[in-house]
Amino acid sequence: MTTKDAEETTGHALDSPSDLGREPQLPQERGGARQGLHARLLAQLGPAITAGEYPTGSVLRADELAERYEVSRTVVREAVRVLESMRLVESRRRVGATVRPIEEWNVYDPQVITWRLAGSDRARQLRSLTVLRSAVEPVAARLAAELATAEQCAELTEHALGMVATSRGQQLDAYLVHDVAFHRVILRASGNEMFAQLGDVVAAVLTGRTQHQVMFVDPDPAAVTLHVRVAEAVRARDAARAEELTREIAVGALAELDILTPEE
Amino acid sequence: MTTKDAEETTGHALDSPSDLGREPQLPQERGGARQGLHARLLAQLGPAITAGEYPTGSVLRADELAERYEVSRTVVREAVRVLESMRLVESRRRVGATVRPIEEWNVYDPQVITWRLAGSDRARQLRSLTVLRSAVEPVAARLAAELATAEQCAELTEHALGMVATSRGQQLDAYLVHDVAFHRVILRASGNEMFAQLGDVVAAVLTGRTQHQVMFVDPDPAAVTLHVRVAEAVRARDAARAEELTREIAVGALAELDILTPEE
DNA sequence: GACTCGAAATCGTCATACTTATTTTCCGCT
DNA sequence: AGCGGAAAATAAGTATGACGATTTCGAGTC
Numbered sequence: 001m002t003t004k005d006a007e008e009t010t011g012h013a014l015d016s017p018s019d020l021g022r023e024p025q026l027p028q029e030r031g032g033a034r035q036g037l038h039a040r041l042l043a044q045l046g047p048a049i050t051a052g053e054y055p056t057g058s059v060l061r062a063d064e065l066a067e068r069y070e071v072s073r074t075v076v077r078e079a080v081r082v083l084e085s086m087r088l089v090e091s092r093r094r095v096g097a098t099v100r101p102i103e104e105w106n107v108y109d110p111q112v113i114t115w116r117l118a119g120s121d122r123a124r125q126l127r128s129l130t131v132l133r134s135a136v137e138p139v140a141a142r143l144a145a146e147l148a149t150a151e152q153c154a155e156l157t158e159h160a161l162g163m164v165a166t167s168r169g170q171q172l173d174a175y176l177v178h179d180v181a182f183h184r185v186i187l188r189a190s191g192n193e194m195f196a197q198l199g200d201v202v203a204a205v206l207t208g209r210t211q212h213q214v215m216f217v218d219p220d221p222a223a224v225t226l227h228v229r230v231a232e233a234v235r236a237r238d239a240a241r242a243e244e245l246t247r248e249i250a251v252g253a254l255a256e257l258d259i260l261t262p263e264e
Numbered sequence: 265m266t267t268k269d270a271e272e273t274t275g276h277a278l279d280s281p282s283d284l285g286r287e288p289q290l291p292q293e294r295g296g297a298r299q300g301l302h303a304r305l306l307a308q309l310g311p312a313i314t315a316g317e318y319p320t321g322s323v324l325r326a327d328e329l330a331e332r333y334e335v336s337r338t339v340v341r342e343a344v345r346v347l348e349s350m351r352l353v354e355s356r357r358r359v360g361a362t363v364r365p366i367e368e369w370n371v372y373d374p375q376v377i378t379w380r381l382a383g384s385d386r387a388r389q390l391r392s393l394t395v396l397r398s399a400v401e402p403v404a405a406r407l408a409a410e411l412a413t414a415e416q417c418a419e420l421t422e423h424a425l426g427m428v429a430t431s432r433g434q435q436l437d438a439y440l441v442h443d444v445a446f447h448r449v450i451l452r453a454s455g456n457e458m459f460a461q462l463g464d465v466v467a468a469v470l471t472g473r474t475q476h477q478v479m480f481v482d483p484d485p486a487a488v489t490l491h492v493r494v495a496e497a498v499r500a501r502d503a504a505r506a507e508e509l510t511r512e513i514a515v516g517a518l519a520e521l522d523i524l525t526p527e528e
Numbered sequence: 529g530a531c532t533c534g535a536a537a538t539c540g541t542c543a544t545a546c547t548t549a550t551t552t553t554c555c556g557c558t
Numbered sequence: 559a560g561c562g563g564a565a566a567a568t569a570a571g572t573a574t575g576a577c578g579a580t581t582t583c584g585a586g587t588c
């Protein structure tokens with residue numbers, strides 16, 4: 001059972017509600033009136049495309065979509081415009097919106113990431129994101145060590161200690177909260193806006209990992225210790241050490257991934 | 265032959281030259297301006313917002329925009345939808361599209377990056393991107409060393425040698441071509457789709473650097489040598505060395521940046 | 529003074545007519 | 559028969575008006 005929780009924090013993020021696009025048609029959900037019909041249509045088309053339901057090169061015609069989903073062309077066009085801005089499709093006159101190859105997608109778009117994480121592309125997306133993390137977070141930690149405010153240092157140790165406190169006895173949910181918060185602080189403290197924006201991505205990865213991993217296993221004690229030491233290094237303004245320790249965490253995350261998903 | 269038909273049926277010609285307009289916001293065709301009125305409107309609004317012309321919290325009303333830019337509300341709405349998907353604005357009923365704080369923008373969106381690079385935010389954007397590069401490229405080089413095909417290795421050495429050949433005598437343009445191509449190959453060869461997509465970003469950074477730097481100076485010979493050695497390391501499947509050498513390149517790029525732009 | 533209810537403003541959606549660009553068809557020409 | 563170009567067909571793009579939904583604001587009442 002997919003117990004959902006741990007969605008929180010400020011801002012909106014990549015959380016996809018329990019909206020599984022199994023139904024091939026009819027966005028008829030009177031349950032939750034999300035904002036706007038076009039958003040609902042998007043929530044149908046986006047996952048469908050990223051899941052490969054519409055393969056590369058296939059064409060979406062406006063009238064067809066309008067009829068299929070029982071909305072006006074206006075709504076369809078707005079949704080298509082958004083898909084186009086995500087580079088999922090390319091709209092051409094007299095042809096329609098053709099699905100672009102995956103290499104051209106805006107794979108950094110939070111919405112695209114969410115859709116892919118929710119769909120059949122999950123494993124691949126998770127791997128890409130983890131590799132990205134392994135590249136970014138060590139450098140972010142280095143910068144954080146140089147730039148973090150006293151308050152951010154305090155948050156860091158607070159969450160590191162929180163991880164220690166919740167690392168045993170099946171408290172994975174509580175552990176996850178601290179873990180996510182910890183990495184968010186690091187990324188934000190780096191002072192780089194592009195790093196900071198990866199906070200949601202990291203949250204998604206960590207959440208996904210927790211949900212999909214064997215839930216009985218407590219977190220790796222070594223990883224917990226590393227987090228504590230990173231917090232110490234940042235507080236001590238030891239950039240090199242913060243970077244190196246975070247790199248060790250990243251190595252652990254990659255190794256974990258190799259266990260979970262079969263190598264290609 | 266462009267013959268003007270004096271069509272009075274609609275009486276709405278968007279290119280009527282007599283219309284001078286004291287609110288002259290007539291988006292002319294421009295390089296990069298894709299087909300479609302909405303794209304042209306977007307090309308006006310996007311840069312304006314990212315440049316801070318519309319500060320955070322300011323509101324864009326649909327009718328107002330429609331009148332100001334002399335387009336229909338249909339066009340305005342599509343443009344706003346796209347801005348919304350980029351998280352530049354948030355559209356609410358009865359309020360309009362309010363500009364979000366920069367921390368919430370989709371700073372990885374290629375279009376947003378382009379706009380910011382072209383506007384007043386240029387220096388900051390360049391710095392963010394360079395830091396990102398410094399994090400990603402070393403890891404990408406490591407992966408490339410493990411995964412690159414023979415053909416990619418060949419391309420790599422080819423471009424590295426090309427850099428050597430054009431590194432002296434004011435051939436900066438030719439040098440740039442090889443430089444960009446080199447980094448593109450590395451990113452692509454890493455096998456990570458998210459890294460690969462940063463190729464355009466790196467190209468933008470390198471191009472911007474060349475354009476804004478003193479054009480008389482030939483590239484740093486040390487950097488050129490490093491590229492050659494990276495190519496060698498990748499060919500030799502020496503992942504650790506490829507990573508380390510690329511990290512040295514990144515350090516150089518960061519140092520260069522500190523010279524150009526005053527630190528904050 | 530606080531509370532409620534109604535009116536105004538503005539976005540969201542729909543329907544429709546028309547425009548424009550591109551593809552396809554097909555006719556006439558070589 | 560093959561080829562080239564004009565005409566037709568098609569679907570996206572744009573414009574416009576109408577209506578619905580919702581949020582905000584203000585006026586009137588307790």
